[in-house]
Amino acid sequence: MRRLACAFTVLAAGVALAAEQAPPPQPAAPAPATQTQPRFRAGTNYVQLDVIVTDKDDRPVLDLTAADFEIREGGRMQTVEDFEHVVVPPTARAIDLSRPGTPSLDTVSNAVPASTSRAFVFVIDEGSIEGIDIVPLKSAMKRFIERLGRTDKVAIAYVGRSDLGQDFTSDTARLVSSINHLTRAYGSAATVDARLPVRLTSGRAMIEVLRNVVTTLSVAREPRRAVVLVSRGAYSTTGPGRVQSDEWQEFYERARKTAVPIYSIDPTGLLAPELGFEGRLEDQTPANRANLDTLRRSGLERLREISLNTGGQALVDRATPRESVDLILADNSHYYLLGYYPSPYVADGKYHDVSVNVKRPGVRVRSRSGYTSGKATPARSGNALVESLTAGLPGGDLPLRAVAVPMPTGAKTASTLIALDVDLGPTTRAADAGDVFQIAWVAVDADGRVKASNQTSVNVPVRTAVRRSDVVGLYDVLELPDSAKTLRIAVSSGAARQSGTVHLPIERIEPGTFAASPLLIGLDGGDGRQLARLSSRASASTFPPATTRTFNRNRRLRVFSLVTEKPTIAALRLSTPDDRLINTIPVAQSASADVAGAVDLKATVDLSRLAPGQYVLELVVTNPKADQVRRAVAFEVR
Numbered sequence: 001m002r003r004l005a006c007a008f009t010v011l012a013a014g015v016a017l018a019a020e021q022a023p024p025p026q027p028a029a030p031a032p033a034t035q036t037q038p039r040f041r042a043g044t045n046y047v048q049l050d051v052i053v054t055d056k057d058d059r060p061v062l063d064l065t066a067a068d069f070e071i072r073e074g075g076r077m078q079t080v081e082d083f084e085h086v087v088v089p090p091t092a093r094a095i096d097l098s099r100p101g102t103p104s105l106d107t108v109s110n111a112v113p114a115s116t117s118r119a120f121v122f123v124i125d126e127g128s129i130e131g132i133d134i135v136p137l138k139s140a141m142k143r144f145i146e147r148l149g150r151t152d153k154v155a156i157a158y159v160g161r162s163d164l165g166q167d168f169t170s171d172t173a174r175l176v177s178s179i180n181h182l183t184r185a186y187g188s189a190a191t192v193d194a195r196l197p198v199r200l201t202s203g204r205a206m207i208e209v210l211r212n213v214v215t216t217l218s219v220a221r222e223p224r225r226a227v228v229l230v231s232r233g234a235y236s237t238t239g240p241g242r243v244q245s246d247e248w249q250e251f252y253e254r255a256r257k258t259a260v261p262i263y264s265i266d267p268t269g270l271l272a273p274e275l276g277f278e279g280r281l282e283d284q285t286p287a288n289r290a291n292l293d294t295l296r297r298s299g300l301e302r303l304r305e306i307s308l309n310t311g312g313q314a315l316v317d318r319a320t321p322r323e324s325v326d327l328i329l330a331d332n333s334h335y336y337l338l339g340y341y342p343s344p345y346v347a348d349g350k351y352h353d354v355s356v357n358v359k360r361p362g363v364r365v366r367s368r369s370g371y372t373s374g375k376a377t378p379a380r381s382g383n384a385l386v387e388s389l390t391a392g393l394p395g396g397d398l399p400l401r402a403v404a405v406p407m408p409t410g411a412k413t414a415s416t417l418i419a420l421d422v423d424l425g426p427t428t429r430a431a432d433a434g435d436v437f438q439i440a441w442v443a444v445d446a447d448g449r450v451k452a453s454n455q456t457s458v459n460v461p462v463r464t465a466v467r468r469s470d471v472v473g474l475y476d477v478l479e480l481p482d483s484a485k486t487l488r489i490a491v492s493s494g495a496a497r498q499s500g501t502v503h504l505p506i507e508r509i510e511p512g513t514f515a516a517s518p519l520l521i522g523l524d525g526g527d528g529r530q531l532a533r534l535s536s537r538a539s540a541s542t543f544p545p546a547t548t549r550t551f552n553r554n555r556r557l558r559v560f561s562l563v564t565e566k567p568t569i570a571a572l573r574l575s576t577p578d579d580r581l582i583n584t585i586p587v588a589q590s591a592s593a594d595v596a597g598a599v600d601l602k603a604t605v606d607l608s609r610l611a612p613g614q615y616v617l618e619l620v621v622t623n624p625k626a627d628q629v630r631r632a633v634a635f636e637v638r
Contacts, residue, residue, distance in 0.1 A: 045345045045374070048082070050223045050259065051336045051356050051367040058313070060334040061363055062087075070357040071340055082339030086223065088116045088149050090333070095146050097138060097176055102577055103616060103632035104173040106518060107547050109401040110394040110500045112221060117151040118332055119168065119222040119393075120144075121213050124158045125231030126185040127201035128299075133267040134182055137230060140265070140321030141179045144228075145172060147329055153222065159201060159209050161185040163446040167486060167505065168220075168393055174505075200234050202241030207251060210262070210306075214251075216392030218258035224332050227262040229306065230321070233299030252309035257351060259368030261312035263331075264303035265324045311366045342373075349375040386440045386455065388501050389488045396500030398493055399423035401547035404504040406480075408515040408564045409595050413479045416506060417520065419545040420474040420489060421529065424496055435460040435495040439474070439534075443484035443506070451481040458532050475544045476534035480506060514627040516601075517562040519619060521633060522546050524556040524604060549635040553612070557605040559585075561619055561631060562592060566599050569622040574605065577614050577634065587619070610637045 049071070053061040066083035095101065122141065129137070148154065153168040156178040164185050166178035210227070217225040235241065255262065300316045307314035313331060315324035338356070346352070349372065356367040388396065405417040422437065436459055443452040460472050480487065484506050492499035509515050522543045531544050542560050551557065559572065572585040585603050592598035605617065618632040 045347075046081075046339060046341055047354070047371050048223070049338045049340075049354065049356060049367050051338060051365060052331065052334070053336065053358055054331075054364045054366075056362055056364075058331075058364070060331075061358075061360070062334060064336065064358065064360070066338075068359050069336070069338055070359065071338060072355045072357070073342055073352055076343070078340045078343060080338055080340055082337070084115055084337040086115050086335050086337060088118065088333040091147055091149060093146050093172075095142055095172060095176060097142055097180060101173055101176065103618075103634045105169070105171040105549075106405075106633055107401060107403045107549055108394070108502050108504055109547075110396055110399065110502050113153075113223070114151050115223055115337060116149060117153070117222040118149065118224040118226070119153045119155075119217060119220040120226055120228060121155045121157060121217060122228045122230065123209055123213060124156065124182065124185065125201050125206065125229070126158050126182070127160055127205075128232040128234050129186060129230075129267055130232075131186065134186060136321055137267045138179055138182055140267075140325050141182075142176075143322050144325040144329065145175050145179075147326075157209060157213060158185040159205055162448075165446075167503065169505075200241075201231070203235035203243040204241045206231075206235055207243050207247060211251060211254070214255050214258060214260045217260045219391055219395070220393050221395060223337055224335060225260050226312065226328070226332055227260060227310075228325075228328060229262050229264045229303070230267055231264065231299075231303060232266060232268065232296075233264070233302040233316075234295055235299075235302065248305075249309075252306075255310040256369050260310065261366070262306050262310040263312040263324075263328045264307045264314045264316060265321055265328075266300060266303065266316040266318075267321050345373065347374055349373060385438050385490050385492050385499055388490050388499060389440060389442050391501065394500075394502045396490075396498070398491060398496060398498035398500035399425070400489075400491060400500045400502045402489060402502045402504055403545050403547050404487060404506055405518050405520050405545060406507050406509055407517045407562050407595070408509045408511075408513075408598070410511050410564065412482045412511065414482060414484070414506070414509065415594075416478050416480050416487070417542065417545065418474075418476050418478055418487070418489075418504070419547055420491065420502070421547045422472045422474065422491055422493065424470050424472060424493060435493055437472075437474070438492045438494075439489065441478075441487060441489045443478075443480045443487050445481075445483045446485050451484050452478075454478075456534065458534060460530070460532065471529045473529040473531045473544055473547075474534055475531055482508065482511070513564070514623050514625070514629060515564050516619065516621050516629045516631050519617060519631050519633045520545050520560040521549075521617075521635070522558040522560075523551070524558050549633070551607055551635060551637055553607050553610060553637055555607055557607065557617075557635075559603040559605060559617065559619075561601045561621075562595060563599045563601055563621055563629075564595075565597060565623055567601075567621040568624050569620070570601055571620045572603050572605075573616075573618045573620065575616050575618065577616055579616075582610075582615070607637050612636075612638050 053064060055061055066080050069080055071078040071080060153170050154175055155168045156166040158164050164178065164181035166174055169175065213227055303316050304314040315327055318324045351370050351372050353370045354368065356365055358365050401421040403419050407415045407417065409415050436457055438457050440455040441453065442450050445451055458474065487504040487506050488501060489504065490499060490501045507518065520542055522545055527546065543558055570587045570589060572587050573581060574583045574585060575581050585605055587601050587603045590600050592600050614634065614636055616632055616634050618630060620628065620630050622628045
């Protein structure tokens, strides 16, 4: 069985290795705050709770005010300082699983989520799923994505195939791709009971996946976090796959403390009792059919137990999985945010119990049951920046935007151009001295193994940066192993005394094939950023990439792609998202200065005649053998 995907894997050992390769950052930036610790507002400890309130029929209660809530910490009444009733508006967008649709988002940031933002993880127990479950399950997941809010993030984890999962993203195209991997994942990590023609999943594999997912979601900055477990609930209870009941209880307590509910879905929907017609004819006995029915019912009870003990809902008695995902979204579309300053606040680094009560009879309240306080005199780790890379989600208080463009060099390592924008904002306007950025990164594969890492620093003259722009652009080319899937980058600013992290998906380009790099997009004439090339490897034949995909009409875009061999056709199409062609743009070809035998493709796109709105640039290249490669990027004109 493969280990869980890198978004949910602890990287402490590999990241510690990165720390040994360079001196500690100077000055050390504080580690990013997490959702499980009190947030800091004006230097005072602050706790935020997300609360779902439903009536006796599990319908949301929507008319509560701050006066209706009571918060107690250790039995002591607390004062509700902040109150917000959050309603996530329903959305409806058409998704076709058979078509790629809008190009994947190629830029990332660590922007602070809005109050309406939610983070979901689908855990797919493909070991217990039967072939008849695949089509309705894909349809249900498609419906879930169609109804997500614009600021929601979703991750998909297959228990036995970490390489087919998807890290947290709001990118519909990436999620569709992972949903379509369900057919490939089918049967992974399954064991067959010798007594019955039935497939089981290792209970050990399942609880390890759920532990890692809950740990990752516990530090998510989205106000609402939830796990959607898709399973028949039948886990092996003997041998190495067995999990003791006390281990499940410890897991339930962790999920409750970190406010990560688990919603369970039975992919089969409502079915008649198992008939057991598979396998050998001599096995088709009344006793075996009764055993199958017993196994089925015990699996559903396991799913109910998991959801009941984590504050979620067990949707195992619904007609179809589509109905179940509708109920999950509805349950997480109405919630209350309560903020308070603990009185007294005890900085002991321990867990503090919190209870939320609503002064209205007959309602059910679901909320986080506490928080872990900070320590009064926390140890200042010289490797705090490196340690921030262990988190499964981007974060921090230093705003970052980034883009990665892998180049098809034909080697086992990928030359990947990285552009990283650091938004210093007004915090550095009073600084007289130059700033120092400390930068650390790790490249990890699908199983969370660290494949490469490094740590460096760069001097930034703050006054010059502020005069031109509050944004400093860092620009470099990294040699990443072919197996790398995600690049995690952490940056700290000495002047701003802030740090932040971003996670960049790294596309694998198959060596020895006709290939083109993803489109490199920049602005003709520059964009006012102060640029810093971190090494001489930053290619002279390209230009600093833009990390945004929103441009003003008075600008011109520069477009670049590296192709492994001279194409017979190279066309750049400008169209609308619904594929209405606006223009075909000339593409210039020249021998690459960086890769022998490769060709540089360059073009310029004038935005002045475009109306404000959404657009797609698509490069189509064909070689003499009629092999074709397409590269597209979506952008907005305002």
